[in-house]
Amino acid sequence: MKTLIWQGIAFQSLEYFSLTENDKGQVVTSKIIGCYENKIYTVDYQLTIDPDWNIQEFTIDSEINTIKNRLTGKKRQDEWEINNVISPDFKNFNFIDISLTPFTNTLPINNLKLTENDAQDIKVIYIDVLNNLVKPVTQQYTRIAPYTYHYDNLQTDFKSDILVDGNGLVVNYPQLFDKIAEI
Template sequence: MKTLIWQGILYQSLEYFKIKENGDRYTIESKIIGCYENKMYTADYKILITQDWTVLEFVIESEINTIKNILTGKKRQDEWVINNVIHPDFKGFEYIDISLTPFTNTLPINNLKLAENSSRKIDVIYIDVLNHHIRPAKQQYTRTALNKYLYENIETDFKAEISVDEAGLVISYPKLFEKTSEFLQNL
């Protein structure tokens, strides 16, 4: 099990993150608290993924200025069931991107296993927690060095060079997230 804390620079947040291996799957549990643009918020998420970093299901419970929201997602073959409704817009999507955490960058980084100087465009389910909005998005990852990736949001031209540790977890995501501490427990 690995536990760490990320500081959200833009979102003025702290995230307490845990990843645990359960046989052929990983369970991710995290708690985020912060304040952004007059929105005081908490967000707890749980994600179940396979050993190859493919998302099987997720739950995000948030509270923004005392208003609570729950978002659930479960993959059935190549379709996504979001809050108990099949969403054809996400058919074949492999990845999710949760706005308040750098963890979801780890999913394509570890799943794609890019060689240095190679890149790949992907489709993701983008989850904007603060605005209760979910939509398809196009992104591209390029491995620029052993532990560095260029992230690009194709629709907005946003780019950032992300540094990761040996497990693919974000160490530094300039102007957005920084890892502040880590604890590794061998079971």
């Protein structure tokens, strides 16, 4: 079991994160509290991940300025059921990217097993919690050093070099997140 705290820099947040391994893969539970652009928010998310670091199921409960929302997703073979409806936009997607946490970067980092200087494009379910938006996005990860990955959102001009630990968990995501405690 891993427990840690990430500080959100841009989103002025703290995340209390727990990762537990079992015979079926990993289970994540996490709680985020923060404020951003006149929005005060809490987010509780739970993820079920297979042994290859592919997301299988997620639940995201959020409250933004007292308005509550729940988003659920369950992988059904090669399709995704989002809030109990099969969504053809996400066929064959193995990853999600939740806007307010650095953890979802760990999924492709651990799954792709890139060697140094290798790159790979992936399709992800992007979840913008603060704006209640779910959409398909193409991203690219390049391993530029043993513990550093270059992240590139191929639909926008956003790029960053992410430092991770030996477990693929984010240590520093410049201007966005820093790991500040771990047990």
